[in-house]
Amino acid sequence: xxxxxxxxxxxxxxxxxxxxxxxxxxxxxxxxxxxxxxxxxxxxxxxxxxxxxxxxxxxxxxxxxxxxxxxxxxxxxxxxxxxxxxxxxxxxxxxxxxxxxxxxxxxxxxxxxxxxxxxxxxxxxxxxxxxxxxxxxxxxxxxxxxxxxxxxxxxxxxxxxxxxxxxxxxxxxxxxxxxxxxxxxxxxxxxxxxxxxxxxxxxxxxxxxxxxxxxxxxxxxxxxxxxxxxxxxxxxxxxxxxxxxxxxxxxxxxxxxxxxxxxxxxxxxxxxxxxxxxxxxxxxxxxxxxxxxxxxxxxxxxxxxxxxxxxxxxxxxxxxxxxxxxxxxxxxxxxxxxxx
Amino acid sequence: xxxxxxxxxxxxxxxxxxxxxxxxxxxxxxxxxxxxxxxxxxxxxxxxxxxxxxxxxxxxxxxxxxxxxxxxxxxxxxxxxxxxxxxxxxxxxxxxxxxxxxxxxxxxxxxxxxxxxxxxxxxxxxxxxxxxxxxxxxxxxxxxxxxxxxxxxxxxxxxxxxxxxxxxxxxxxxxxxxxxxxxxxxxxxxxxxxxxxxxxxxxxxxxxxxxxxxxxxxxxxxxxxxxxxxxxxxxxxxxxxxxxxxxxxxxxxxxxxxxxxxxxxxxxxxxxxxxxxxxxxxxxxxxxxxxxxxxxxxxxxxxxxxxxxxxxxxxxxxxxxxxxxxxxxxxxxxxxxxxx
Numbered sequence: 001x002x003x004x005x006x007x008x009x010x011x012x013x014x015x016x017x018x019x020x021x022x023x024x025x026x027x028x029x030x031x032x033x034x035x036x037x038x039x040x041x042x043x044x045x046x047x048x049x050x051x052x053x054x055x056x057x058x059x060x061x062x063x064x065x066x067x068x069x070x071x072x073x074x075x076x077x078x079x080x081x082x083x084x085x086x087x088x089x090x091x092x093x094x095x096x097x098x099x100x101x102x103x104x105x106x107x108x109x110x111x112x113x114x115x116x117x118x119x120x121x122x123x124x125x126x127x128x129x130x131x132x133x134x135x136x137x138x139x140x141x142x143x144x145x146x147x148x149x150x151x152x153x154x155x156x157x158x159x160x161x162x163x164x165x166x167x168x169x170x171x172x173x174x175x176x177x178x179x180x181x182x183x184x185x186x187x188x189x190x191x192x193x194x195x196x197x198x199x200x201x202x203x204x205x206x207x208x209x210x211x212x213x214x215x216x217x218x219x220x221x222x223x224x225x226x227x228x229x230x231x232x233x234x235x236x237x238x239x240x241x242x243x244x245x246x247x248x249x250x251x252x253x254x255x256x257x258x259x260x261x262x263x264x265x266x267x268x269x270x271x272x273x274x275x276x277x278x279x280x281x282x283x284x285x286x287x288x289x290x291x292x293x294x295x296x297x298x299x300x301x302x303x304x305x306x307x308x309x310x311x312x313x314x315x316x317x318x319x320x321x322x323x324x325x326x327x328x329x330x331x332x333x334x335x336x337x338x339x340x
Numbered sequence: 341x342x343x344x345x346x347x348x349x350x351x352x353x354x355x356x357x358x359x360x361x362x363x364x365x366x367x368x369x370x371x372x373x374x375x376x377x378x379x380x381x382x383x384x385x386x387x388x389x390x391x392x393x394x395x396x397x398x399x400x401x402x403x404x405x406x407x408x409x410x411x412x413x414x415x416x417x418x419x420x421x422x423x424x425x426x427x428x429x430x431x432x433x434x435x436x437x438x439x440x441x442x443x444x445x446x447x448x449x450x451x452x453x454x455x456x457x458x459x460x461x462x463x464x465x466x467x468x469x470x471x472x473x474x475x476x477x478x479x480x481x482x483x484x485x486x487x488x489x490x491x492x493x494x495x496x497x498x499x500x501x502x503x504x505x506x507x508x509x510x511x512x513x514x515x516x517x518x519x520x521x522x523x524x525x526x527x528x529x530x531x532x533x534x535x536x537x538x539x540x541x542x543x544x545x546x547x548x549x550x551x552x553x554x555x556x557x558x559x560x561x562x563x564x565x566x567x568x569x570x571x572x573x574x575x576x577x578x579x580x581x582x583x584x585x586x587x588x589x590x591x592x593x594x595x596x597x598x599x600x601x602x603x604x605x606x607x608x609x610x611x612x613x614x615x616x617x618x619x620x621x622x623x624x625x626x627x628x629x630x631x632x633x634x635x636x637x638x639x640x641x642x643x644x645x646x647x648x649x650x651x652x653x654x655x656x657x658x659x660x661x662x663x664x665x666x667x668x669x670x671x672x673x674x675x676x677x678x679x680x
Contacts, residue, residue, distance in 0.1 A: 053665040060663035277658075285654050288664045292640060295672045297633050303676055314625050318617075323400035324624065325393040328631040335675060336639045 023055045030157050031062060035130060038157050042132055045149045050298060053291075056149055059156035064280070066098070066155040067267055070180030072166045072205070077188040078212045081250040083165050087129055088253075089260045090161055098154030098162045099131040102147055102176055130154065144175035145290045151179060177205040179283060181276065182266045184208045184259075187226065189218035203233050206243050207266050210259060214247035223247060241269055363395045370497050371402060375470060378497050382472055385489045390638060393631075396489055399496035404620070406438070406495040407607055410520030412506045412545070417528040418552045421590040423505050427469055428593075429600045430501055438494030438502045439471040442487055442516055470494065484515035485630045488623075491519060517545040519623060521616065522606045524548045524599075527566065529558035543573050546583050547606050550599060554587035563587060581609055640675075 029037035041059075045052045069086070073079045080101070087097050132150060134143070147164060154162045166176050177183045185206040190213075209226050211219055226245045234242045244262050248255035270276035316322040369377035381399075385392045409426070413419045420441070427437050472490060474483070487504060494502045506516050517523045525546040530553075549566050551559055566585045574582045584602050588595035610616035656662040 053669055057663040057665035060665065061660050064660070281654060281658055284657055284664065285650075288654065288657065288668065289641075291664055291668045292671060293633070293637050295668050296636050296640060296675065299672060299676045300632060300636060301629075310625075310628075314621060314628065317624055317628065318621055320401050320404070323397045324628045324631055325397035325400065328628065328635050329393060329397075331632060332635045332639055335636065336643060 020051075020054065023051060024058070027055045027058045030059065030153065033158065035127065038130065038153055039132075041153050042150050045153065046134065046146060048146075052149065053295070056152060059152060062156040062158075063152050064155065066151075066159050066162045067182070068151055068155075068180045069161060069163045069263065070166065070177045070183035070205075071163060071186060072177055072183065073186030073188075073212075074191060075167060076191055077186040078250050079165060079186040082184075082186060082210065082212055082248060082256075083163055085248075085250050085253050085256040086163065086260060086263075089256050091126065091128065095160040096128045096158065097130075098151075098157070098159040099129065099165065100147055100150050100154070100162065101131065101133045101165045102143060102167070130157075130159070144179065145287070145294065147176050148179045148287050148290075178286065181270060181279065182207045182263055184210055184263070186210045186212050187222060188213040189216045189222050203229070207241065208243055208259075208262055209245040210248050210255075211245065212248050212250050214255065215249050215252075219247060240273060240275075241266070360391075360394065363391060364398070367395045367398045370399065370493065373498065375467065378470065378493055379472075381493050382490050385493065386474065386486060388486075392489065393635070396492060399492060402496040402498075403492050404495065406491075406499050406502045407522070408491055408495075408520045409501060409503045409603065410506065410517045410523035410545075411503060411526060412517055412523065413526030413528075413552075414531060415507060416531055417526040418590050419505060419526040422524075422526060422550065422552055422588060422596075423503055425588075425590050425593050425596040426503065426600060426603075429596050431466065431468065435500040436468040436498065437470075438491075438497070438499040439469065439505065440487055440490050440494070440502065441471065441473045441505045442483060442507070470497075470499070484519065485627070485634065487516050488519045488627050488630075518626065521610060521619060522547050522603055524550055524603070526550045526552050527562060528553040529556045529562050543569070547581065548583055548599075548602055549585040550588050550595075551585065552588050552590050554595065555589050555592075559587060580613060580615075581606070 026037045026041055030041060041052075041055060045056070071079050071083055071086075083099060083101075087099065090097050134146065134150065151162050151164065164176060164180055183205050185202050185208070187209065188211065209230070211223050211226070213219070214223075223245050230243050230245065233239070244265075246255060246259050246262055248259060250256070270279065313322065313327055317324050317327065366377045366381055370381060381392075381395060385396070411419050411423055411426075423439060423441075427439065430437050474486065474490065491502050491504065504516060504520055523545050525542050525548070527549065528551065549570070551563050551566070553559070554563075563585050570583050570585065573579070584605075586595060586599050586602055588599055590596070610619065653662065653667055657664050657667065
C-alpha cells in the first residue's frame with residue numbers, strides 16, 4: 001500500500017497531502033482515456049487498498065456498457081491464443097478491448113509476472129488493447145472480487161469489450177465466470193479430462209463451447225459428445241438457450257469469425273430475452289454482498305481485534321479457559337445488540 | 341437444515357421441542373463414545389447450521405489431544421492407499437483413528453458421495469476407524485472452516501489421531517493443510533507436475549515428503565531432486581526442521597513403518613522445540629478469526645439485509661442511482677458507528 005501511494009504521489013507531487021484529490025484526478029483521467037491512470041487504479045485495487053472504494057464509487061456510474069466475455073479452459077486447450085484471435089476480430093470491427101488474464105494456479109506471484117511478459121508481446125503496438133495479468137493477492141475479498149473491480153475500471157474507461165481469461169474449472173474459476181455476460185468453455189481433443197471437467201460444474205457456466213485444436217484427431221467425437229450433453233442438460237433444465245459447440249484452430253485463425261458471430265448471437269439472446277437484466281442483477285447482488293463482507297472483515301480486524309484484546313482471547317482459548325465458539329458469539333453480540 | 345433437525349428429532353422424540361437439549365444429549369453421547377452421535381454432529385456442522393456453535397463450544401474443552409496429520413498430493417500419487425496403510429500401522433499400535441477425506445475438486449457433491457462409498461469399504465469392520473468424506477458445502481465459512489470443526493469433533497470424541505487427506509495443492513488445500521500438526525506431501529514418479537507443484541506453495545506446508553510408487557523408474561531421481569530443494573529452502577529460511585524425504589510403495593505396504601517413525605520424530609520435534617504451541621496458537625487464531633467473519637456475515641445477511649431493504653438497494657445500484665461502494669460504506673458505518 002505504501003508502495004502504490006508512493007507511485008501515485010509521484011504523478012502529482014504538489015498535492016501529496018490529499019490522497020482523495022489525487023484519486024479524483026486519476027478517476028477523471030481514466031474517464032478521459034488515460035491508460036496510465038487506468039493501470040494505476042488497477043494496482044490500487046489489487047493491493048486491496050481501502051481507498052479503492054472511493055474511486056470505484058466514482059467510476060461506477062460510467063460502467064455497464066462493456067460486454068464482458070469469459071474464456072475458461074484447462075491448461076493446454078489454447079485459450080490464450082483464442083483470446084488473441086478474438087481480440088483481433090474485435091479490433092477489425094474497431095471495438096476497443098480490455099483483457100484480464102487470471103491465473104489463480106500460482107498463488108505465489110511468479111506466475112502472473114511471467115504471464116504479463118508473454119502477454120505484453122501479444123498486445124504490443126495496439127493502444128486500444130489493454131491487457132492485465134492477475135494472480136491471487138491479498139486475503140480480504142479474493143480473486144473474484146478483485147477481478148470484478150478491474151472489469152469495472154476497464155468498463156468505465158470505455159472499453160467496448162472486456163475479456164476475462166481464466167485457467168481451469170475450480171471453484172475460483174466458477175466464481176470468476178459469474179462476472180461475465182457470456183462465458184466460453186474451451187476444450188481440446190486428447191486432453192482426457194474434458195468430459196471429466198464437464199461434470200464439475202462447467203455445464204452451469206458455459207454459454208458456448210469451443211473445441212479448439214480441431215485439426216487433431218478426436219475433435220469430431222468430442223464435438224458430438226459435448227453436443228449430446230448440452231442437449232440432455234438443456235432438456236432437463238428446459239433451458240431457453242442451448243450452448244452451441246464450435247470448432248476452431250486458433251493458431252491458424254480458423255473458426256474465429258463464426259465464433260464471434262455465435263458470441264454476438266448469445267449477446268442478442270441475452271438482451272432480447274430480458275436475461276441480461278436478470279444476470280446483471282444477480283451479479284450486482286453477489287458483488288455487493290462480497291464488498292459488504294470484505295468491508296466488515298476489515299473493520300473487525302481494525303477495531304474489534306485491536307489493542308491486544310484479541311491476543312488475550314486467544315490465550316484464554318488455548319488455555320481452555322474459553323472456547324472460540326461462545327467467545328465469537330459474545331463479540332458478535334456487542335456488534336449486533338439485538339442478537340438473542 | 342430442516343433435514344438435519346428432522347434426523348436429530350427422530351433420535352429423541354420426547355424432547356423434539358427443545359433442540360438445545362437434544363444437542364446437549366448428542367454432545368454427551370459423543371464424549372461417551374457414540375459413533376452415531378458423532379456422525380450426526382458432523383452433519384450439522386457440514387450444513388452450516390448456526391446451532392453448531394453451541395455444541396462445538398461444549399466439545400472444545402475436550403479437544404487438543406489428537407495429533408492431526410495432513411496428507412496431501414495430486415490425484416494419482418496414491419495418497420488414499422497411503423492413508424489406509426498409515427491407519428493400519430496406527431491400529432496395530434492400538435491407536436484410534438479418524439479420517440477426514442476432503443475433495444474440493446468436485447464442488448457439485450457427486451464426488452464426495454462416490455468417495456464415501458469407496459472409503460466405507462476400506463474402513464469396514466473396524467469400529468475404531470471413523471472415516472468421513474467431505475466436498476464443498478455452503479458458502480459461509482468454506483471448506484477449511486468446516487474441516488477444522490470436524491477435526492474438533494473427532495478429537496473431542498477421543499480419537500488419538502485425526503488424518504486429513506486432501507487432493508492437490510490449490511489455495512484451499514494450503515488452507516486445510518494449516519489445520520494439521522504434521523503435513524505429508526505425497527509425490528510419485530512420472531506424474532510430471534511434482535516439481536512444478538513444489539513451486540506453488542508446497543514447500544510452505546510440507547513437514548515430510550513421501551515419494552510413493554517408489555518401485556517405478558524415476559523414483560530415486562525424484563528423491564534426490566526433492567532433497568536438494570528441501571536443503572536449499574532450509575538454508576534460506578534457516579529452518580530448524582528439515583523435511584525428510586521417504587520412499588514408499590503403499591499398495592505393497594512397503595516403507596509404511598519407517599514413515600510412521602518419521603512422523604513420530606516430527607511430533608517429538610514439535611513438542612520438544614516448543615513449536616507445537618506456536619503452531620496451535622496460530623491455528624487457533626486463524627480459526628477464531630474465520631468463525632468471527634462467518635458469524636458476522638450471517639448476522640449481516642439476517643438482520644441488515646432482511647425486510648427487502650437489500651433488494652431495494654440492488655434496484656438503486658442497477659439503475660445507477662447509487663453505487664455499491666458508497667452504499668456498502670454506509671451500511672458498515674451503521675454497524676461500526678465510529679467509522680470515520
